[in-house]
Amino acid sequence: MEELRDRTVWKSDPHTQVKHLVYRHYLQCWMGKILQRFPEATIVDAFSGPGIYTDGPPGSPVVVAKTFLEHTAYQRFGRLNLVCLEERADRVEELQRQFAKLPRSPQLQVTVQPPGTFAEQQPRLSALAHRGRAETPVLWLVDPFDLKSAPFSLIRQCLAGRRDEVLFTLFTNELHRFCQRENFDKTMTPYFGGDHWRAAVAERRAGSRKEAFAAAYQQGLKSQDLFTGSFGIKISNQSARYHLILATHSDAGLKCWAPVTWKLDSYSGQGASADTADALSLFDEASVVDRLDVALRAHAGTEQRWETLSSQAARLNHMDKHLRQVLDNLAVQGLAFRVDPVRARSAWPEGCTVRFYAPGDVADEAS
Structure with missing residues (x-):
């Protein structure tokens, strides 16, 4: 220097x-x-x-x-x-x-x-x-x-x-x-x-x-x-x-x-x-969205607007594509549902509203 x-x-x-x-x-x-x-x-x-x-x-x-x-x-x-x-x-x-x-x-x-x-x-x-x-x-x-x-x-x-x-x-x-x-x-x-x-x-x-x-x-x-x-x-x-x-x-x-x-x-x-910038990753991004997954699960029992969720993702240094990825995973588990609009061309369009549930809410009562 x-x-x-x-x-x-x-x-x-x-x-x-x-x-x-x-x-x-x-x-x-x-x-x-x-x-x-x-x-x-x-x-x-x-x-x-x-x-x-x-x-x-x-x-x-x-x-x-x-x-x-x-x-x-x-x-x-x-x-x-x-x-x-x-x-x-x-x-x-x-x-x-x-x-x-x-x-x-x-x-x-x-x-x-x-x-x-x-x-x-x-x-x-x-x-x-x-x-x-x-x-x-x-x-x-x-x-x-x-x-x-x-x-x-x-x-x-x-x-x-x-x-x-x-x-x-x-x-x-x-x-x-x-x-x-x-x-x-x-x-x-x-x-x-x-x-x-x-x-x-x-x-x-x-x-x-x-x-x-x-x-x-x-x-x-x-x-x-x-x-x-x-x-x-x-x-x-x-x-x-x-x-x-x-x-x-x-x-x-x-x-x-x-x-x-x-x-x-x-x-x-x-x-x-210098040797990795712009290079494609060989890893699955799922392992690095854990913080976002935890943050979204904390919304259990509430409805959240897309704008709120998108801002939360940005503060955790994630893009909207990561937000949609985590929402997809939560939806498969029954923990996230799009409640508005009822019909849409994609699962999580901008402007939508998402309701979140806790794992206990979807537990099989007969088990």
């Missing part, structure tokens, strides 16, 4: 490529939903970098711009304001050169800020992103070089507006390696916004501890009444190098997040490596 700090442009790595794949998939959905509903929206890349790697792949701000320009619904989009911040002047100059190579579009407004740090510039970036309108949707990409550059207090500021979202790179590998180092708690506590990270230290295995740190960070977000998702970026069968954390004010944001995670990791929807 220190070596990268000394260079204007550096070589890409597999972790970065998977991360940018997540970005592209999420942006495809986010842009499709937001830019066809609102006349204007903003994406802030708070640690933009030079926009290019020495071996050719584009950096994150160029990935955002190209995703917008190449989107199939581009002609129906409102305006996207892309605001980029980079600390070093040489990288700012290179980023401007990279943007100059892209096609011009009246619907895409790119603003490369003068060199500056995220901590100093966040309030100004927020004002610029919202353009004086609190309702303007803003997506923050926060991918710092180190833990100290993006404390939880800054992430919370990025989420001040009710249509603000953050996609944050959580350095779980560094957290695992250094969490027991003397005085490192002075870095950890501001990073998490509290000392709830300490419970994760008890985990001894690298993979388990990293996942526990990701869960602890999400715990902090949930305490702010935010919805959150997590996805591990790893190499081959190793534990995650870091996690991408989504924070949003609405479970509608999770409706974009879940398909991304399941597309890149079709077995668990929890993490992808």
Whole structure:
């Protein structure tokens, strides 16, 4: 990491490529939903970098711009304001050169800020992103070089507006390696916004501890009444190098997040490596919907609208197809019935109402 700090442009790595794949998939959905509903929206890349790697792949701000320009619904989009911040002047100059190579579009407004740090510039970036309108949707990409550059207090500021979202790179590998180092708690506590990270230290295995740190960070977000998702970026069968954390004010944001995670990791929807992203799984997904099955069974004795069930599935990082899969299984056991509409072309159409029963309700009294 220190070596990268000394260079204007550096070589890409597999972790970065998977991360940018997540970005592209999420942006495809986010842009499709937001830019066809609102006349204007903003994406802030708070640690933009030079926009290019020495071996050719584009950096994150160029990935955002190209995703917008190449989107199939581009002609129906409102305006996207892309605001980029980079600390070093040489990288700012290179980023401007990279943007100059892209096609011009009246619907895409790119603003490369003068060199500056995220901590100093966040309030100004927020004002610029919202353009004086609190309702303007803003997506923050926060991918710092180190833990100290993006404390939880800054992430919370990025989420001040009710249509603000953050996609944050959580350095779980560094957290695992250094969490027991003397005085490192002075870095950890501001990073998490509290000392709830300490419970994760008890985990001894690298993979388990990293996942526990990701869960602890999400715990902090949930305490702010935010919805959150997590996805591990790893190499081959190793534990995650870091996690991408989504924070949003609405479970509608999770409706974009879940398909991304399941597309890149079709077995668990929890993490992808460079050699498994976009690969087909050899496993049956039934084993990973257990939490959703338990959650639906808890509705025994009640009727639930499809919208409620779909939102519940999204909060558990599942898609509607998983919800239908679990409902099919419960229906076979006599534990779930569609009560409205009476007639439909599919078993569980959007807008339907489902009544749930407990196993005791369907027990054979004669047995």
